[in-house]
Amino acid sequence: MSQEFLDLLSGMVERITDVQRQLLTLASAPNAQKSLAPFGIEKVAKMVGKAPNTIRNLEAKGIINPPRAENEGPVRRRLYDLGLVSKIREALNVPQGRPNGANPVITVFSNLKGGVGKTTTAVHFAQYACREGNRVLFVDLDPQASATTIFGYIPDLDIPSDGTILEALEEEKGAVRKVIRKTYWHGLDLIPANLELQNAEYILPGQQQFQHRLRHALDLVKNDYDVIVVDVPPALGSLAINAILSADLLICPITPYMLDVASSVHYLTILKWLVEKNPTPIRLFRLLITKHDGTEESNNIVGVLRQVYGPVVMNAHMITTKEIQKASTDMLTVYEQSRPRGSAETYARAIMHFDDVNREIMQGVQSIWAADAEQSE
DSSP states (O other): HHHHHHHHHHHHHHHHHHHHHHHHHHTTTTSSSSOOBBOOOHHHHHHHHHHHHHHHHHTTTSSOOOOEEEEETEEEEEEEEEEHHHHHHHHOOOOSOOOOOOOEEEEEESSSSSSSSSHHHHHHHHHHHTTTTOOEEEEEOOTEEEEEHTTOOOOOHHTTTSSSHHHHHTTTGGGGGGGEOOOOOTTTEEEOOOGGGGGHHHHHHTTTTGGGHHHHHHHHTHHHHHSEEEESSSOOOOHHHHHHHHOOOEEEOSSSSHHHHHHHHHHHHHEEEEEHHOOOOEEEEEEOOBBOOOOOHHHHHHHHHHHHHHBOOOOOOOBBOHHHHHHHHOOOOOOGOOSSSSSHHHHHHHHHHHHHHHHHHHHHHHHHHHHHHHOOO
């Protein structure tokens, strides 16, 4: 029976991998490689905080190159990519990235429990930070590699066994440089994951100072970035411990359900023990409410969380919406959708909540930058 079962599993893995490849191809049609939809001038103007005419004047004066233009029915649209948006910010002296004297902020999304929207919030924050003009490195530390898949890779086909951060953790920290990949988001790089990364849980505990390996590796590349975002497995094993002990800003997503609230008690207890035993750079810790469905029960639990944990609970929260579910089905983020998959109202609501959450997280990053810059004076 064991060989029959092994053959069954092998066939299932092969088939689901083929399906993943087909879905990724469909999601990025007509190209096999995923790409980011360009922005219209109204959106770009909002991103840089200027009027559309200001941008048009830069183009008229030849200060920046004009965007590409495409006909959409009777309308001719001007389409800007993130690289051009960055040049517009430079031309207008719009601040980008961390100020002088400030250090990159390692932002870690961590929870003991799966299904709390951890990867979704981590990827959306990385994309938001990038869209706002920051150089971002996303580190997928979860062997399930959901974030890697979102960025357009089939983890165990496209990512070789030595293509994750594993070698940098177990042997040579300098190996971190060779596994960084560019993404279709200009200014957002990725260290991908695959199932091979799971071996870290068996290899690292036997090595000296294993819990600080990630921080040491990231120290070699962090100055190339403004923000480093780390997605962590839903556990507190060696990989998660490394991430937590690397964090400047630690975000714990939590859903407003009683079982998740109970789980948060265990997480905080273990976190307290971990911090007591190890030096940590954590400067801000926040609980982020995710998958809020707007019901009275959820509101009551959120009220309890705010009463117990006070200002540690973020003001903004993430909602449950079909727009997010549809984007996930298409292997996209809400920020990558060129148009609503459902109603325009539902789409706008999802964008609003993601922006509110990410703006608040970014304010935490900026407060750390401000403290660094003040200290360096």
